[in-house]
Amino acid sequence: MQRRSGVLSLVAGWVVLFSLMGCSGKTLDPGVPAAQENPGEVENLSWWSRAAMDAYLRQDVWRGNRAGYVLMFARDGVPIHANAYGWADIASERPMMLTTPMRFASMTKPVIAVAAMQLVEQGRMDLDDPVAKYIPAFADSQVAVSQARNAQGDFDTRPAQPVLVRHLLMFASGIGPGRDEETELWQHWQANSPREEGAGTLQGRISAMASLPLFEEPGTRWRYGWSADALAAVVEVVSGQRIDAYLQANVFEPLGMGHTRYLVNMADRSGLATVYRHDASGELIDFGSTIDADFPEGGSGLVSTAGDYLRFALMLWNDGTYQGVQVLQPDTLAQIQALHVPGGVMANEGIEGIGWGLGFAVVADDEASVTPDRTGDFWWAGYFGTHFFVSPETGLVGVFLSQTEPSPGNEVPFALYVAQAIAFAGL
Structure with missing residues (x-):
């Protein structure tokens, strides 16, 4: 309750600031249809919560914490609030807009999870299939006995239990490197990760990665590594399509996501929001x-x-269906949202109460978590300051975007949590 009281005090403060600044708090049309074709009446966020949110984000841009923001909220399947703040590009004074495209980084991972679960739902693969069935290089997976090199400069290993498709979705495959202490094994993974390969396909890169020693036995621990990339490679094999082609045909087109694609496929990047970082003096560059x-x-x-x-x-909020188009079955969504990893997901960041489903973080205990959420909410975020959440208990869904590379000069992205807290308080 103390955490909730703190949020309300913060909201009250920003309402005062709003009144002093004279902001309108106007809701902008996001151009996104409701999840259902004939939604019922839905109550908007309160005027003061919208006003406080707008005031807070405007001042955050004004003081140079971020170049700009975009946010959108829906309630019970109906978009209810959207706004854009600041700049997509500071030098040219190009304003941030609701339609500004941005790099979503790790928010790619939930999309890959949905793609994989479509194939599971269709019976084309099983959660308990060994990954080696699709990527033979995983048949010889080894797990490290120690994260330090031996006298010969190698890593002592032993045969690992099979890595399963389920483990990739759980991020419990033993695939690294994760956010742990920088051990010699961690450094080895960093130097030999798929991005460090000079050239090649996703398939080739993941097959090469399979020769690296696993950090732990599959299924024993959540680890933020390259599991989603290995999962995408499995999707390619099962579907017979490259991952970008599969997503376009089976996720983006059905949902009307006409502005979503891989960056590598974009010839014209002039409309993208610029990614910034803070220099040593705290200026955005x-x-x-x-x-x-x-x-x-x-x-x-x-x-x-x-x-x-x-x-x-x-679509995730609405049991796998958006505007009459079914992307996943309700039972499949229930599997995704279930707690497959009961906790410890954000422990390295000092956040408790967060577990993992099949491709998403799931709030296991809202009282233990310092973030504004409800038990059963599921969400994920991206490296440059993008974030989304779905709250089944409240019916609230949110997408919150910025474009700043984390650096020592950056503040923790409090703004996204403040906006989420204000939205919850305004229900």
Whole structure:
């Protein structure tokens, strides 16, 4: 309850600021249809919550914490609030807009999970299939006995239990490197990850990665590594399509996500929001384009808009269906949302109460979590400051976007949590 009281105090403060600034708090049309073709009456966020949200984000841009933001909220399947703030590009004074495309980074991962679960639902693969059935290089998987090199400069290993498709979705495959201490094994993975390969397809890169020692036995621990990329490679084999082609035909087109594609496939990038970072003096500077991969990944790489991703999130809220188009069956969504990893997912960031389903973080205990959420909510975020959540208990769905590379000069992205807290408080 103390956490909830703190949120309400913060909201009250920003309402005062709103009144001083004279902001309108106007709801903008996001151009996203409701999840259902004939939705019932839905109550909007309160005027003061919208006003406080707008005031907070405007001042955050004004003080140079971020170049710009876009947010969209829906309730009970109906879009109820959207706004854009600041700049998509500071130098040219190009404003951030609801339709500005951005790099979504790790918010690619939930999309890959949906693609894989479509194939499971169709009986074309099983959650308990060994990954080696589709990528033979995993047949010889070894698990490291120690994360330090031996006297010969190698890693002592022993044969691992089979890596299953289920383990890839759980991020419990033993595939690294994760966010742990930088051991010698961690450094070895960093130097030999799929992105470090000079050239090649996703299939070739994942097959080469399969020779690296696993960090732990599959199924024993959540680890933030390359599991989603291996899962995308499995989707390619089972479907017979490259991952970008599969997603276009089976996720993006059915949901009307016409602005979503892999960055590597974009010839014209002039409309993208610029990615910034803070320099040593705290000023925002252009991060540059060295972040881009040259192949369609599974764990990153998608460019999208707030409206497109809201369609995806509304499909998840609506038991796998959006505007009459069924992407997944309700039972499949229930599997995805179930707690397959009961906790410890955000422990390295000092956040408790968060577990994992099949491709998403799931709130296991809202009282233990310091983030504004409800038990049973599911969500994920991207490296450059993108975030989405689905809250089954409240019916609230949100997409929140910015484009800043984490650096020592950055604040923790409090703004997305503040906006989410204000939205919950305004229900």
